[in-house]
Amino acid sequence: MSYALELKDLHKTFGKTPIIRGANLAVKAGERVAVIGPNGAGKSTLFNLISGRLQPTSGDVLLNGERINGLAPYEINRKGLSRSFQITNIFPKLSVFENLRCGVLWSLGYRYTFLRFLSRLDDANERAELLMRQVGLERKRDVLAVNLTYAEQRALEIGITIGGGADVILLDEPTAGMSKTETAHFIDLIREVTVGKTLLTVEHDMGVVFGLADKIAVVVYGEVIAYDTPEAVRANARVQEAYLGSPVADAQGGGH
Numbered sequence: 001m002s003y004a005l006e007l008k009d010l011h012k013t014f015g016k017t018p019i020i021r022g023a024n025l026a027v028k029a030g031e032r033v034a035v036i037g038p039n040g041a042g043k044s045t046l047f048n049l050i051s052g053r054l055q056p057t058s059g060d061v062l063l064n065g066e067r068i069n070g071l072a073p074y075e076i077n078r079k080g081l082s083r084s085f086q087i088t089n090i091f092p093k094l095s096v097f098e099n100l101r102c103g104v105l106w107s108l109g110y111r112y113t114f115l116r117f118l119s120r121l122d123d124a125n126e127r128a129e130l131l132m133r134q135v136g137l138e139r140k141r142d143v144l145a146v147n148l149t150y151a152e153q154r155a156l157e158i159g160i161t162i163g164g165g166a167d168v169i170l171l172d173e174p175t176a177g178m179s180k181t182e183t184a185h186f187i188d189l190i191r192e193v194t195v196g197k198t199l200l201t202v203e204h205d206m207g208v209v210f211g212l213a214d215k216i217a218v219v220v221y222g223e224v225i226a227y228d229t230p231e232a233v234r235a236n237a238r239v240q241e242a243y244l245g246s247p248v249a250d251a252q253g254g255g256h
């Protein structure tokens with residue numbers, strides 16, 4: 001069995017404090033995974049370990065069967081894993097189109113010599129145009145990123161994140177700070193632009209979680225205590241216990 005992403009007995013200790021305490025996960029290619037869990041459970045730390053921003057204390061991270069822990073974030077990105085870094089991905093003084101083209105070119109630049117790179121400029125322009133339509137920003141083509149609304153900046157960021165062609169995408173709380181309406185729209189966008197890709201997204205809104213995810217990974221105290229379909233996770237006694245009095249119990253109705 002081959003998986004797009006695997007975590008094997010992953011541990012991470014900060015100072016003397018164990019934060020990730022033996023996390024295991026095996027995500028099949030093309031699955032959409034919502035990562036849920038209480039604040040401080042270690043969700044962002046897991047993403048940092050997967051994307052190479054942090055090195056595990058022990059254990060392994062496998063991308064398409066290949067061990068990637070120990071590699072630099074850009075090397076992991078080249079291997080097909082892309083992670084959104086909130087606003088820091090965006091160049092505020094570049095237009096929407098230029099931002100998207102930069103993202104595409106940046107990824108091409110590593111794969112091609114300069115001359116071939118130049119011959120690829122047309123491809124990059126086309127790809128940036130396509131991304132711009134996909135994330136619904138074609139009418140903002142020449143607007144500087146700094147002048148976009150918050151939701152538009154998030155959409156631009158998704159465009160940049162998928163622009164390099166990665167097939168495994170990590171999004172850490174992509175809808176944070178958005179209104180209900182913006183969130184619903186944004187989740188549709190995420191669903192569309194990640195078709196055929198493997199997606200892991202940290203999300204708190206249970207309505208969104210149950211609407212978007214094929215699988216839910218429940219992270220509690222540095223471990224993945226459940227990884228299953230939304231229905232199975234909802235019925236899982238261990239999850240119920242960990243979440244007693246919190247959203248999973250009444251997740252069906254969505255949101256809080």
Ligand SMILES: Nc1ncnc2c1ncn2[C@@H]1O[C@H](COP(=O)(O)OP(=O)(O)O)[C@@H](O)[C@H]1O
Pocket residue numbers: 014019037038039040041042043044045046
């Ligand atoms: N670089 C760090 N150094 C020390 N402690 C950290 C660091 N990053 C995260 N932590 C701690 O690890 C725990 C898990 O954090 P985090 O992964 O951000 O949780 P989550 O994203 O699930 O809310 C928290 O107690 C946090 O304070």
Ligand SMILES: [Mg+2]
Pocket residue numbers: 043044045
């Ligand atoms: Mg977090």
